[in-house]
Amino acid sequence: MHKLTLVLAMLTGLAATSTAYAGWGDFEAAFPTLPCQDGWASCIQGGQVVSPELGRDRQGNPTPGDMRVAWFDLQATAAFSPFVDLSPYTGEARVAKAEPVPVAAPAAQPSRPAATSRPAADVTPPSRGTQLARAEEPVPNRGNSMVRPGSGTAEPVAAPHEGGMTRPGSSVRPSGAEAGTAEPAGVAAPPPVESTARTEAPVEAPAATGGMTRPGALTRPVAAEGTDAVAAVEAPAATPEPPAALISAVTPAAPVVVDDSCDNIVKLEPSAMMGKLSDGQTACLEASFAAAGKQTDKDRISRVLMTNAYSKGDQQEWAKLMKRHLEDVDQSDPDLCYKYALYLNKRGASRAYGVIKWSNVALENRTVWTGDTYTTRVYSLYKLRAAASQTLWQAAEEKNAVNPTDETKGQVSEARNQTKVYAREWYEYAKAAGKDTTKALQLCVSAAGTAEYCEGQ
Amino acid sequence: MMNLWKTIALSVGLMTLSAPALAGDLGLDVTIVVVDQAGAPIPTAVIRHPAEADRHRVNTSNGEWTTDVLYLPDGSELIFEKGMDLTLEISAPGYVTQKISYQIRKRKNRATVQLEKMSVILEDDEMDDPVIQFGRDKPIDGAE
Secondary structure, eight states, X not given: OHHHHHHHHHHHHHHHHHHHOOOGGGGTTTSOSOSSTTOSSOEEETTEEEOSSOEEOTTOOEEOTTOSBOTTTOOBOTTSOTTSSOOOOOOOOOOOOOOOOOOOSOTTOOSSHHHHOOOOOOOOOSSSSOOBOOTTOOOOOOTTOOOOOSTTOOOXXXXXXXXXXXXXXXXXXXXXXXXXXXXXXXSSSOOOHHHHOOOOOOOOOOSSTTOEEOTTTTTOOOOOOHHHHHTTOOOOTTSOOOOHHHHTTOOOOOEEEEEOOOSOHHHHHHHHHTTOOOHHHHHHHHHHHHHOOSHHHHHHHHHHHHHHHHHHTOHHHHHXXXXXXXXXXXOOOHHHHHHHHHHHHHTOGGGHHHHHHHHHHHHHTGXXXXXXXXXXXXXXXXXXXXXXXXXXXXXXXXXXXXXXXXXXXXXXXXXXXXXXXXXXXHHHHHHHHTOOOHXXXXXXXXXXXXXXXXXXX | OHHHHHHHHHHHHHHHHTHHHHHHTTSXXXXXXXXXXXXXXXTTOEEEOTTOSOXXXXXXXXXXXXXXXXXOTTXXXXXXXXXXXXXXXXXXXXXXXXXXXXXXXXXXXXXXXXXXXXXXOOOXXXXXXXXXXXXXXXXXXXXX
């Protein structure tokens, strides 16, 4: 009877507990699914981007991205609480005020301004940095920059690209109206400037302090194409409106900055990782590589080029760059040697010498690796090398079987000895690393003729 | 008459001199044929007795090897006789080595050995594709 009472009491308690617990949905307010509207990648907190990368505390000291409280002053960092005051996301395209558009077209030709009067538009700023490009500031072209005016017809207006920034050594190419056509959508019946000018302007920061905005909202320009998004453009009250006669001369094409410079290699790395380096940038990097005096400079340039080719999927080009890097620049990086040996291994028996060579070089520098990486890669390299030497041995035997000479016999003997040695090294490492030794032993016995040699007896 | 005696003496002498050769012929021929899994002869195969130092190549056209005696490193001969258990190691580059044991019969000593192809390829789980590093530490000041 007592047991029955006890069991009933426990069941009742369990039922009560399960009803008392709540699901994650009950804590939605405290732990929103996506605190940043654009996901977890990064937020903007108090005007500072909070991301997994290094941040800055109030004194400007580098701070880990996940540190809530600064180390030196114990003040809250931008990452202190990412869950307060989420900025509402309305789904509307928020376009900030447009840059005042200086108009230089002649008023006498209001109907087809773009087709008739287009001076060359070179909007490259005169100095490095992040100056806003102005249409009225022609700058001589320098370095690797290119100026691509739209098919001989230039636009008097050059809106800033990508947050209103341009880069020295860059060229400006009209894009919005498709440079070749040189006629914007609204030219035939020029509406007011608020509704026609295709502008790119930074979106205003949210007013709420400590609130969150979508990552990139401060810097991502919104290209208002057509009239849908144009309706949201609010020209600032203080902006002087150009005379109506000149409005029609405004060519609302947004320029695209084609940056073929390669002065700052670090800036090219993201593009290279996506295989998006332009032909001009690649050519610039190649020229820099040829001109570089230091091996370290060559090394950096070469790596960017290799990464770009690899990410682009251009294996032939990548292999060519890799070979050049390893033979002319540096072969101390076992990662590269290993990667190249893997590639050559897939290319067939004709690359067996290359596989052996680069496997050997990678093994010389294998101490760079640690842990599982070390074990896996060293095992793979021993195996690659033994397999490649077996391929050579087989080829030598077949050649000797067809037409036996002293030379072919010597080649067979050499290839077999090499296979014997490499297979034994592979077997010994596999045994030491606790890997499967079956294949290694088979190959070793096949080449040596006796198991005693392979077992080290 | 003298010529007759001379002829007889010469014949006896020749028979006496050829006695060891006749003794060598007492070994029984053993033929080993080495083929792959498809039954095709392997021209690069070699055969070796465990006590031997040399490897004997098969005939490259038909993959056969025939002998009735083996010469061991200590100078002795291993003459194949009926009922003898013969152990041989057969190998070829690219194939798994096989060790066979064969009992020699009075006649028709012919054995076919099929070698299994050895595939030494890198499995997917043995390869990891390293990312090409840019060769620098990430600057704390950002991309600039």
